[in-house]
Amino acid sequence: MIQINIVDREGVEHTLEAPTDMHMNIMELCKAYEFPVKGTCGGMAMCSTCHVYVLSDTPLPEMGAEEEEMLDQAFFVDARSRLGCQLMINEAMDGLQLQLAPESD
Amino acid sequence: MIQTDLIIIGAGPVGLFTVFEAGLLKLRCHLIDILPQPGGQLNEIYPKKPIYDIPGLPSILAKDLTTNLLEQIQPFDPGFSLGERAETLEKTDEGEWQITTNEGTVVRGKVVVLAAGLGSFEPRKPPIPGLPRFEGKGVDYFVKDPEKYRDKDILIAGGGDSALDWTLDLVDIARSVTLVHRRTEFRGAPDSIEKMLKLAEAGRVNLRRNAQVTDVLGDDDGLKQVIISSEEFGEFGQDIDYFIPLFGLTPKLGPIENWGLETTKEGIRVSLPYYETNVPGIFAVGDSNTYEGKLKLILCGFHEATLMVQRAFQYIHPDKKLSFKYTTVMGEQGLLQKAQSL
Secondary structure, eight states: EEEEEEEEESSSSSEEEEESSSOOOOOHHHHHOSSSSOOTTTSSSSSTTTEEEOOOOOOOOOHHHHHHHHHHHSSSSSTTEEEEGBBHHHHTTTTEEEEEEEOOO | EEESEEEEEEHHHHHHHHHHHHHHOOOOOEESSSSSSTTTHHHHHHHTTTOBBBBTBOOOOOHHHHHHHHHHGGGGGGEEETTTTEEEEEEEETTTTEEETTTTOOEESSSEEEOOOEEEEEOOOOOOGGGGBBBBBBSSSSOOOGGGGOEEEEEEOOSHHHHHHHHHHHTSSEEEEEOOSSSSSSOOOOOHHHHHHHHHTTSSSSEOOOOEEEEEEEEEEEEEEEEEEEEEEEEEEOOOSEEEOOOOOEEEEEGGGGGGGOOTTTTTOTTTTBBSSSSSEEEEOOEEEETTTTTOOOOHHHHHHHHHHHHHHHHHOOTTOOOOHHHHHHHHHHHEEEEEEE
């Protein structure tokens, strides 16, 4: 179990306990804690409803071509942008700080 | 007017398989889908992804599953209204449902089946305040008729294939073409990127990278100017006739939301065992429905469609008794006979 901090769309910070042994990603974690994250495509990097900003310098898996392609079409994207569904939770993510990107179409 | 037994909204995998199961009961189907081709998400979102949980098919590409389903339902000769969105639902004096599409197509039947997945695929609209004001008045999310842009100043936003393709197509038609992309690199067919870059070098395409449209300005006559925010040049205005944002498609439930059906944030509420909504004669199957234990899987949608048509049959033939038969018992000849009798 590790801890991940998420700032919701109202600016409130939440500290979440996240299991590392369940093959779970950040989008699924957000849904499990009932954040307003839709995860429309089910985790295939084919929508951007799990768009998050990475606020800490925690080491994260490299961005794949599909994620990059999707972020290309998404809105409110900046250098900190990632898709939550492509961030598989692992031990190295302990203390990761994230912020939910604004909701868009 | 089109007359049928089952009006199916959505030509994704579950909508398509519904035709097969309905066909076994000698029920005719007509499908309506906003996309120009059948397949729904399979073809629109992940055509080249393998699916591993279709029973009997260890691995199948999404687009191939669509092809197979179309082959499987072909004998039952369903009707299709593709590229049309089901807009309104009414009950006729004869007690039938009547659906009218945004193109004015009217379809009548005793049963409506919502196999609409996550909804109809609509263009993803950039979050620019004021954009809706100019929709159809200078802001277009699709290019329907390139001639509309002849000798006009147009601005395309996006970095994918459709933005590139339309830039290449419209460069010879429009007076000027500006392509705005938020990043440096483009993600499209390498050939298209190369062609576009050559046109930009030659000064025929006004290419603005690391930039985005942040505002749209105009008056009651329509769009006049866009505000572009560029990393290199800061914020500036550009006079244009048409702004065409091309950022892909996203599913929206759309007009179905106004049909008086009980919905939750997970989908349209249905009762078991026939996946009927709160409105008698209207069913919801596949990703669009929700009930206790729901899983959004294609194979669950197939199961739901199979049980649903048993109940749909009662609406269409209240006096007839349904006798259940295996396809192995019917054989190919039996299937053909059913299909021919439709």
